[in-house]
Amino acid sequence: MPSTKRPPSADRIVFGSRLRAERHRRGLTLEDVAALADMNWSYIAGLERGERNVSIDNMSALAGALGMPLWELLRPN
Amino acid sequence: MPSTKRPPSADRIVFGSRLRAERHRRGLTLEDVAALADMNWSYIAGLERGERNVSIDNMSALAGALGMPLWELLRPN
DNA sequence: GTGTGACTTCTAGTCCGTA
DNA sequence: ATACGGACTAGAAGTCACA
Numbered sequence: 001m002p003s004t005k006r007p008p009s010a011d012r013i014v015f016g017s018r019l020r021a022e023r024h025r026r027g028l029t030l031e032d033v034a035a036l037a038d039m040n041w042s043y044i045a046g047l048e049r050g051e052r053n054v055s056i057d058n059m060s061a062l063a064g065a066l067g068m069p070l071w072e073l074l075r076p077n
Numbered sequence: 078m079p080s081t082k083r084p085p086s087a088d089r090i091v092f093g094s095r096l097r098a099e100r101h102r103r104g105l106t107l108e109d110v111a112a113l114a115d116m117n118w119s120y121i122a123g124l125e126r127g128e129r130n131v132s133i134d135n136m137s138a139l140a141g142a143l144g145m146p147l148w149e150l151l152r153p154n
Numbered sequence: 155g156t157g158t159g160a161c162t163t164c165t166a167g168t169c170c171g172t173a
Numbered sequence: 174a175t176a177c178g179g180a181c182t183a184g185a186a187g188t189c190a191c192a
Binding site for chain 2: 006008009011038054070074075
Binding site: 039040042043052053054055058 | 184185186187188189
């Protein structure tokens with residue numbers, strides 16, 4: 001009976017780790033990105049850790065804050 | 078005072094139209110994809126029309142149902 | 155400047171109907 | 174096989190305090 005719920009996707013982890021990597025590559029803090037994307041920094045921190053099931057609109061805003069297309073941010077490297 | 082809310086992202090539209098295109102390319106119905114991704118077909122229909130702010134886990138499941146990586150599904154063509 | 159847990163608000167996502 | 178609407182519930186969005 002327990003839930004047949006879906007587990008967190010691998011893509012969620014990819015997104016989180018790439019988000020963090022690209023942020024660091026640009027020398028930005030969580031607070032910087034939060035300001036650019038108009039979001040709460042602690043929320044973004046949770047995303048980077050893959051703890052939240054982020055929506056496409058928020059992913060898009062974050063990709064925009066980093067100046068890169070979303071599909072590229074999701075591509076593992 | 079108008080809402081400071083963010084408008085639907087362009088990526089949402091890209092995802093929807095590419096999802097539909099790739100589904101058709103494979104000759105699959107909404108019901109087929111819904112079964113493969115373990116989702117409601119009428120919800121997927123809304124996604125294809127760009128009406129919903131889909132989460133990454135659901136996007137990932139849909140990409141998986143089509144047998145392609147998520148980043149590729151999000152790349153405009 | 156960041157990790158994390160707890161919390162409330164709001165919408166994503168389900169399920170049913172009709173066409 | 175698809176569109177679309179209504180009503181509901183699971184869970185994402187968004188915030189805060191404290192380490």
